[in-house]
Amino acid sequence: MIVNSTELQNNFGKYLMMAAYEDIVITRNGTEIARLTTKQQENQINWVHERMPIEGYGQKATYDEFLRLRSETEERYEYIDGEIYLLSSPKTAHQYAVTRLIALFHNFFEGTDCTPFVAPYDIELMKPSGEMNMVQPDLMVICDLDEHLGADDYYKGVPSLVVEVLSKSTRKKDLLIKADLYRQTGVQEYWIVNPENRQIIIYQFEDQDIKEMVSFSSEDTAKSFIFDELEIELRGLFKK
Incomplete structure (x- = not known):
């Protein structure tokens, strides 16, 4: 299933449960940025980052991990207090x-x-x-x-x-x-x-x-x- 980032933010609980049965692909501006998938061996939901989380949400990482991400993508990110934030497109x-x-x-x-x-x-x-x-x-x-x-x-x-x-x-x-x-x-x-x-x-x-x-x-x-x-x-x- 494919959903955009806004829909996921507004109905995260719903899609978290659905991910137990099928992968949920998250897109932003038509581009795949992440995936909700079932971690089969442990029978639990695992948030698999292909780039980074939904805009406005912090993701824990080391500064070196942030710098590596920054060098590998054209997306805009900030790193504050050990967390990475995806920057949204301004209105x-x-x-x-x-x-x-x-x-x-x-x-x-x-x-x-x-x-x-x-x-x-x-x-x-x-x-x-x-x-x-x-x-x-x-x-x-x-x-x-x-x-x-x-x-x-x-x-x-x-x-x-x-x-x-x-x-x-x-x-x-x-x-x-x-x-x-x-x-x-x-x-x-x-x-x-x-x-x-x-x-x-x-x-x-x-x-x-x-x-x-x-x-x-x-x-x-x-x-x-x-x-x-x-x-x-x-x-x-x-x-x-």
Whole structure:
């Protein structure tokens, strides 16, 4: 039986039981990504990964396993706290906000030492414990590119400012897991942009703690903590 990833997410229990009698092939955008199958010798269901799990779900792995997966596929993944996350294709409201922000950031930072980048762009972050993570923020501002550009042409430092635009599949990860990751790894400022309620939450981190936090909505003008005069009018940021 073949089902798409959305159908499986919505009816996982149903297909888990059906897998006892026949293999369930899971597809995303018409491409087979995984399979539910019966492990005959032990008479139990086994989740067999051909690539990785359904978008938004974490899968335990070592960092080396993640790097091997990253080198073998064109799919987009993040690795946070020992788990691999498949990144979904963003929707229009998400991309509208990202496009508006990158245009505004480009104009603001032009001629300075800071450069805004958008995903997909891998950022490797190490926690104080030594645990490695790799994420693809929706938008980031890097002010030390020349100092931390590796021989492989990947950036090895920590962005000064990171922006994540919320979507249904990433909401929990962006609000909780990534906020904690950025706090611990030296990101100075974190913007959480919510197209659904037309809101921006801005955190300023210092010494692995939250120094300041402010929320902007509706007709407000969002203002950066660390970049003087960086201001974004929310009125023109979101798709009408």
